[in-house]
Amino acid sequence: MKLFPVRGGIHPEYRKDATSEAAITPLPLPTALYLPLQQHIGAPAEPVVEAGQRVLKGQLLAHAGGSVSAPTHAPTSGVVEAITEVAAPHPSGLTQKTIVLLPDGREEWAELPAPIADPFATAPEILRRRVAESGIVGLGGATFPSAIKLSLGTQKKIDTLLLNGAECEPYLTCDDRVMREHAAEVVDGARIMAHILGAPKVVVGIEANKPAAIAAMTDAAKQFGNVEVVPVPVQYPMGSERHLTQAITGLETPARKLTADLGVVVHNVGTARAVHHAVRFGRPLLSRVVTVSGGAVAKPANLEVPLGTLVSDLVAFCGGLTQPPRRIVNGGPMMGQPLPGLEVPVVKGTCGILALTAGECDEQPPGPCIRCGTCVTICPCGLVPVEMAAYIRHDKLDAAAKVGVMDCVSCGSCSYVCPSHIPLVHYFNYAKGAITAADRDRRKQDSTKALIEAHNDRVEKALAAKKAAAAAAAAKRAAEAAAAQASSETSADKQGNP
Amino acid sequence: MLLDVGSLTVIGVTLGGLLGVAAKLLHVEEDPIEHELLGMLPGSQCGQCGYVGCGQYAHALAHEHAPVTLCAPGGKTTAETLAKRLGVKADLSEHEDKGPEYAVIDEDLCIGCLRCIGECTSDAIVGSVKHVHTVIADQCHGCAKCFKICPTEAIHMCKVPVTLGTWHWDKPHTDAATH
Numbered sequence: 001m002k003l004f005p006v007r008g009g010i011h012p013e014y015r016k017d018a019t020s021e022a023a024i025t026p027l028p029l030p031t032a033l034y035l036p037l038q039q040h041i042g043a044p045a046e047p048v049v050e051a052g053q054r055v056l057k058g059q060l061l062a063h064a065g066g067s068v069s070a071p072t073h074a075p076t077s078g079v080v081e082a083i084t085e086v087a088a089p090h091p092s093g094l095t096q097k098t099i100v101l102l103p104d105g106r107e108e109w110a111e112l113p114a115p116i117a118d119p120f121a122t123a124p125e126i127l128r129r130r131v132a133e134s135g136i137v138g139l140g141g142a143t144f145p146s147a148i149k150l151s152l153g154t155q156k157k158i159d160t161l162l163l164n165g166a167e168c169e170p171y172l173t174c175d176d177r178v179m180r181e182h183a184a185e186v187v188d189g190a191r192i193m194a195h196i197l198g199a200p201k202v203v204v205g206i207e208a209n210k211p212a213a214i215a216a217m218t219d220a221a222k223q224f225g226n227v228e229v230v231p232v233p234v235q236y237p238m239g240s241e242r243h244l245t246q247a248i249t250g251l252e253t254p255a256r257k258l259t260a261d262l263g264v265v266v267h268n269v270g271t272a273r274a275v276h277h278a279v280r281f282g283r284p285l286l287s288r289v290v291t292v293s294g295g296a297v298a299k300p301a302n303l304e305v306p307l308g309t310l311v312s313d314l315v316a317f318c319g320g321l322t323q324p325p326r327r328i329v330n331g332g333p334m335m336g337q338p339l340p341g342l343e344v345p346v347v348k349g350t351c352g353i354l355a356l357t358a359g360e361c362d363e364q365p366p367g368p369c370i371r372c373g374t375c376v377t378i379c380p381c382g383l384v385p386v387e388m389a390a391y392i393r394h395d396k397l398d399a400a401a402k403v404g405v406m407d408c409v410s411c412g413s414c415s416y417v418c419p420s421h422i423p424l425v426h427y428f429n430y431a432k433g434a435i436t437a438a439d440r441d442r443r444k445q446d447s448t449k450a451l452i453e454a455h456n457d458r459v460e461k462a463l464a465a466k467k468a469a470a471a472a473a474a475a476k477r478a479a480e481a482a483a484a485q486a487s488s489e490t491s492a493d494k495q496g497n498p
Numbered sequence: 499m500l501l502d503v504g505s506l507t508v509i510g511v512t513l514g515g516l517l518g519v520a521a522k523l524l525h526v527e528e529d530p531i532e533h534e535l536l537g538m539l540p541g542s543q544c545g546q547c548g549y550v551g552c553g554q555y556a557h558a559l560a561h562e563h564a565p566v567t568l569c570a571p572g573g574k575t576t577a578e579t580l581a582k583r584l585g586v587k588a589d590l591s592e593h594e595d596k597g598p599e600y601a602v603i604d605e606d607l608c609i610g611c612l613r614c615i616g617e618c619t620s621d622a623i624v625g626s627v628k629h630v631h632t633v634i635a636d637q638c639h640g641c642a643k644c645f646k647i648c649p650t651e652a653i654h655m656c657k658v659p660v661t662l663g664t665w666h667w668d669k670p671h672t673d674a675a676t677h
Contacts, residue, residue, distance in 0.1 A: 038662065092665040392669070426670045433666020440664070441575040441598075445540060448571075448639040451620040452541050 001203075001230050004250035006243050008380040009235040010413045012170050012334065014209060018300040019173045019293050024181055026304045027317055033101040033308030034086050034345035035061060035072050040137040041144045042068030047099060051082045056110035058284055061099050064132070070145045070348075071135045073284040074110070075306035078103040089311070089330050089347055093340035101308065112282035119279050124153070124196040127279060131196070134278035135285045135348075140164060140175075140239070140268030141331055143349035146275070149267065152260040153197035159263040161194040162248060163272055165206040165213060166232060166239035169332025172352045174289040175269050177302045179206065179213035182273055183220035187227060189272030192279050194226070197265055202227040204269075205244050209234045236334065237411040241266035243380055255407045270351075290350055292318045295357035296325035305346050311353055312342035325355035326363075333360070334412045367420040375414035375424060381407055385414040389427045397431055397438075405431045531583075532560045538579050539569060542619045544641035546570040559584065571639045573598055598658040599640035605630045607652030614644035614653060 038044040043066030049055055055074040062072045078101050086098035113130065116122055132147035152158060163186070167175040179186060187204075194202045204221065206214050208231040221227035232238055232247050242253045244266060251262045259266055270288065277283040287307060293300040298319030305314060311328070315321060329336040331352055339353075346353075375385040383404045391400040405428055414424040536556040543551035547568035549558055558564035559580065566580040566588050581588035601622075603614075610628040622638040625631030633644075635658075645653045 088662055090662055090665075091667075092660075092662065094660065094662055094665060096662055423670045426667060429667045430669045434669075437664065437666060438575055438578075441573065444598075444639070445572065445575070448620050448637075449541055451622075451637060455619055455621050 001228060001248075003230070003232060003247055006233075006235065006238070006247050006380065007382055008378045008413065009237060009243075010378055010416055011234070012236055012416060014234075015170050015293075016173050016176070016209075018171070019291050019302055020176060020210075022173070022177070022301045024174075024177050024289055024302045024304050027306065027309060027314065029076055029103045029105060029107075029306065030309045030313040031102070032081070032310075033075055033078075033103065033306060034310065035075075035099045035101060035308040036086070036088060036345065036347055037062055037065075037072065037097045037099070038088075039072065039143065039307070039347040039349065040070040041142070042066060042070070044097065045069060045072050047083050047097075049080050049083075049099070051080055053080045054078070054104075055080060055101070056108050058112050058286065059110040060284075061101075064145075068145060068148060070137050071133065071284075072099070072307075073135055073286060074101060075286040075308060076101070076103045077106050077108040077110075087340065087344050089339060089344040089350065091337045091340070098345070112284075115282050116279050119192045120195050124150075124198065127192060127196050130278055130282075131275055134274070134283070136271060136274045136278060137285075137348050138268055139270035139274060139288055139348065139351070141335075141349050141351050143347075146267065146271055149260075149265060150193060150196045152258070152265055153199065156260050157263055158197045158199045158260060158265050159201065160249070160265075161190060161197055161199045161202045162241075162245060162259075162264050162266045163190045163202060163204040163269055164239060164241065164244055164266050165204055165210075165217070165269045166244055167210070168207060168234075168236045168239040169334055169336070169352070171293045171354055172291045172332050173293075174291045174302055174351055176210045176213050178273055178289055179210070179269055180216045183213075183216040185276045186269050186272045187217065187220045187224065188280070189274070189276030190267070190269075191224060191227065192275055193267055193272060199265065200226060203248055204229045205232045205238075205248055206230070207232055207234050207238055236413065237380055237409070240380070240409055240411060242409070255404070285348065288346070288348060288350070290314065290346055291352040292354075293352065294325065294329070294354035295360050296321045296323050296355035298322050305350075307348060308345045310342070311339065311344055311346060314346065314353055315342060315355065321355055323357060326358040326361045327354075327356045329354040329356060334416065335410060362421065364421045366422045369420055369422060372419060374417045374419065378413050378417050380411060380413060381409060383408055385424045385428075388431070389422065389424050392427045392431045397435055400431050401435055406435065408432070529557075529560055532556050534583065535559050535580065538572075538576060538583065540571045540576070540639060540641070542571060542639060542641040542643070544571060544619075544643050546642065571641045599642070599655045600635050600638040600658055601633045601640070601642070601644055601653050602635075602656050603631050603633055604652045604654070605632075607650045609650055609652075611649060613647050613649065617643040617647050619643070 045062035046065045047062040049061050056077045057074055059074045060071055061074050064071050081100040081102050083099050085095035088094055088096040119127055128147050128150050131150060136146045137143040138146060165175055165179050190202050204217055214229060214231050218229045221229050237243055241259055245259045245264045246252050249264060253259050274285050287304050290303050290305045292314050301318050303314060328339040330339045330350060369386060379385055388400045388403055388405045408428045410425055410429055412425045418424060536553055539552040541552050547555045549555040567577045569576050577588045608630045610630060612627060615623045620637055620639055622634050623631050642655055645655055
């Protein structure tokens with residue numbers, strides 16, 4: 001297959017050797033599971049269980065809280081201890097509503113939806129609903145509800161399902177291992193997704209530094225004519241859906257548009273496997289594969305983790321920490337976010353937990369910009385990081401937005417190459433957050449203004465109605481008085497003239 | 499033909515002249531900038547800025563160099579919008595941004611007197627006579643008028659909490675000489 005060049009990008013040290021040969025190990029059940037209601041993009045899920053209730057493995061704990069949302073299921077049987085605020089796996093250290101489940105170790109399954117034996121003879125809508133009810137979200141880390149992405153086929157003509165096995169982040173090997181160990185499941189899931197989308201062809205993009213995964217996937221795909229496995233160049237951020245689409249189709253996704261506008265829908269390989277489980281066995285999303293790595297971890301590993309397990313349980317299973325880590329990262333080292341501590345749960349979007357030593361972190365103080373232009377050369381989105389950062393530094397967020405800060409995908413390549421160690425991507429994350437917050441404020445003010453206007457209108461109308469009623473009453477009284485007078489006059493007349 | 503053209507010209511000139519005279523005679527003095535500034539304010543007439551209402555504050559902004567940071571319900575966003583329109587620099591350093599607030603009614607203290615409902619300009623309070631009132635937090639914009647009028651001090655103002663959905667990274671602290 002002919003590949004197309006992608007602009008910019010970098011070649012960081014991949015450091016995948018620590019875990020690339022570590023087979024996926026199931027993590028033993030921990031003593032407690034913490035299942036946040038918001039493990040996805042969109043509205044939080046709404047709990048359907050109460051504290052003290054016994055639940056079975058696979059039972060629905062919380063249903064989708066809106067059109068863009070995803071349900072959560074019990075990863076094992078046990079008792080719901082509480083629904084309470086627990087620290088979220090989020091750099092802010094804020095808490096969020098979480099269902100606390102105490103496993104009883106019996107692993108008793110709830111009654112699951114019936115397996116769909118022949119998905120290719122089933123209507124896409126039924127399959128899509130199954131995916132939605134199984135709580136499947138994008139497992140590459142973006143956590144967008146998959147069923148919504150799978151409904152794009154009804155609105156747009158989709159010709160390719162692009163399966164993302166690029167895994168361009170250093171350290172992470174969970175997708176690599178999933179493809180090597182469960183290739184048949186991934187390919188089957190991908191074919192089901194292509195059927196839902198109405199896409200005639202499936203392309204699996206895998207970075208060329210994963211020859212074993214490419215071999216396994218090619219082997220699993222060879223019996224299906226419409227599934228093609230394509231090795232893509234090793235170049236960060238190849239795993240970004242826009243860039244992978246560009247490498248495969250040569251088309252660049254326009255700003256504020258979706259890859260679906262180009263006829264391509266991108267899904268992660270882990271998501272495909274989850275879809276396979278949901279459709280073929282009726283099993284909801286209960287666990288995921290997580291890479292635990294970094295210089296401070298004693299025995300780096302790939303673990304199949306029940307959702308809601310605390311990060312500290314993962315680290316303990318990997319032999320603990322050999323030294324105090326400089327940083328705990330949720331995700332890869334490029335785009336991952338720091339964690340406030342180890343006592344936070346693994347959620348649907350957790351693809352890696354890295355305990356990095358000081359030697360693995362670049363913490364040199366930022367120096368002056370030397371105008372080398374490297375950040376401009378490597379920006380995979382064609383932006384000018386140096387200019388945007390200068391605007392943001394001077395609080396000119398509007399100007400930064402005009403030169404495209406909202407189109408930045410926060411891949412971190414600019415921060416990585418900057419010889420002056422300027423935290424460029426930090427500026428952009430701040431700007432994107434601040435601009436979104438200002439938008440939210442503006443919308444709130446507009447709605448307040450509308451409410452106040454409606455209120456004033458109503459008060460005015462009520463006042464006018466009151467006045468009119470008073471006037472009418474006065475007129476009526478006057479008329480009555482006049483009538484009474486007239487009648488008394490006539491009667492007087494009558495009396496006067498008998 | 500000549501008559502048609504002539505009569506139309508006469509009518510045109512007369513009506514035009516009349517309009518011109520009316521525009522001069524019936525001219526209403528209204529400052530466009532004042533109107534525009536008023537549009538940027540929340541319009542709740544809460545008086546927390548120290549002026550009687552939003553209109554008076556807009557007038558003061560336009561003519562008396564009033565600081566742009568006085569509007570409490572509007573917060574930082576309003577201050578910045580006003581500063582941008584007026585071409586002044588919003589001195590947010592001295593402006594103590596309390597952050598958005600909303601009213602909460604203590605149900606044990608509420609006597610159901612309806613006074614707060616009468617004050618609320620955005621219809622954010624519901625309740626009826628001698629029944630406990632409550633605030634619809636999403637509709638409340640923190641003007642605090644109900645807080646002031648409540649006879650039993652059952653209303654207090656709470657900060658709108660930062661959630662995972664609204665949190666964002668702070669601006670990085672770097673040396674001034676960076677760029």
